[in-house]
Every structure is written in C-alpha cells, then in structure tokens.
Amino acid sequence: MRIAVFPGSFDPLTNGHLDIIRQASPLFDSLVVAVAHNSGKTPLFSMEERTSLIRESVRAFPNVTVDSFAGLLVDYAKDLGAVAAIRGLRDAGDVDFELRMAQMNRSLYDQCVTLLVPTNAKFAMVSSSLVKEVFSYGGDVSKFVPPPVFESLLKRKR
Numbered sequence: 309m310r311i312a313v314f315p316g317s318f319d320p321l322t323n324g325h326l327d328i329i330r331q332a333s334p335l336f337d338s339l340v341v342a343v344a345h346n347s348g349k350t351p352l353f354s355m356e357e358r359t360s361l362i363r364e365s366v367r368a369f370p371n372v373t374v375d376s377f378a379g380l381l382v383d384y385a386k387d388l389g390a391v392a393a394i395r396g397l398r399d400a401g402d403v404d405f406e407l408r409m410a411q412m413n414r415s416l417y418d419q420c421v422t423l424l425v426p427t428n429a430k431f432a433m434v435s436s437s438l439v440k441e442v443f444s445y446g447g448d449v450s451k452f453v454p455p456p457v458f459e460s461l462l463k464r465k466r
Contacts, residue, residue: 309338309389310336310338310391311336311337311338311340311389312332312335312336312339312340312390312391312394312423313339313340313342313381313388313390313393314328314329314339314341314342314394314395315342315377315381315384315393315395316343317343317344317346317349317351317436318341318343318358318362318436319351319352319353319358319436319440320353320358320361320436320439320440320453320457320460320461321358321361321362321453321454321457322431322434322436322452322453323431323434323451323453323454324398324428324431324432324434324452325396326365326366326454327396327431328394328396328425328427329341329366329369329372330369331425332394332425333371333372335423336392337371338371338372338373339373340372340373340374340375340388340390341362341372341373341374341375342374342375342376342377342381342384343355343358343359343362343374343375343376344376344378345378352440352464353460355376357460358376359374361454361457361460364454364456365454365455365456365457380416381413382413382417382420383417385420386417386419390420391419391420391421392420392423393410393413393420393421393422393423394422394425395409395410395422395424396424396426397425397426397427398427398431398432398433399432406422406424407424409422410422431452434452439452439453443465449461
C-alpha cells in the first residue's frame, strides 16, 4: 500500500489545501492529512476542531483520512510507512522554504520523498493566516474555505 502524508497546521483548512488534496489523492492508495501541533503558533481552532473540520471537508475523497501528530514529520511518516510527503506551493517564496524542508526531511529519512504540488492559480493568494486576518476584519472569506470551515468561523464571530 502506497501511503502519502499531507502535513500542516490547517488553521483553518482552505480551498487551496483542498486543491492539493484533490491533486495528490489519486496518486496514492492512502493520503493522510496530518494536522501538526505547532508550539510556535497560537491556533484559532483546537486540534480536535481542525481534525473534525477537515474530516467533514474531505468526505468526497474515499482514500483520504485525517490524523494529528506532534514532533518531526519524518518520525510520523516512518511510523505510517509513508513513501511521500505532500507539500503545496503557492508562489516562489514557498519553493525556497519547501525545498530546504524537503532536503532536510530526506536527509533524516530517505524512504520518504517530498512532492511539491502547485496549487491552482486561483488559490495562490490564499493562506490560513490571511483568511483569519480578513475574517477578523469582517471580510467575506466564504470563497476561500470549505463550507464547514466557513460555518465554524461564523459561529466564532457570534
């Protein structure tokens, strides 16, 4: 079984993330969307909320599951038996960061390659941070996030 992992904080999941899932899921028997605990960030949604929202948002993808992890991605990938880590690219800035990360991960665990997947151009400006900022000022982010995420954002605002 060929397993890939798509790690991220997903706070919140965006339509750009879903686009990467849509592109990568047919390439593997199983794609695990892995919500990473990042102690350097203060999340809007709890780990449980993020995993639940992602599960609701990926129901259309039968080979996609959702999990969470803390620590190094390579350790998590090794435990899963993953052959690939999926990372999304929006622009040239992402390439520099993701290439260094991919090289480090490969040096730590050479059984798992990193696949850099460009998102659809219509999502190139979308990031979780930007979605949260625009929403905090009353902007309409409904076209940038899946419906379950948008509904949860609206509930937080009330």
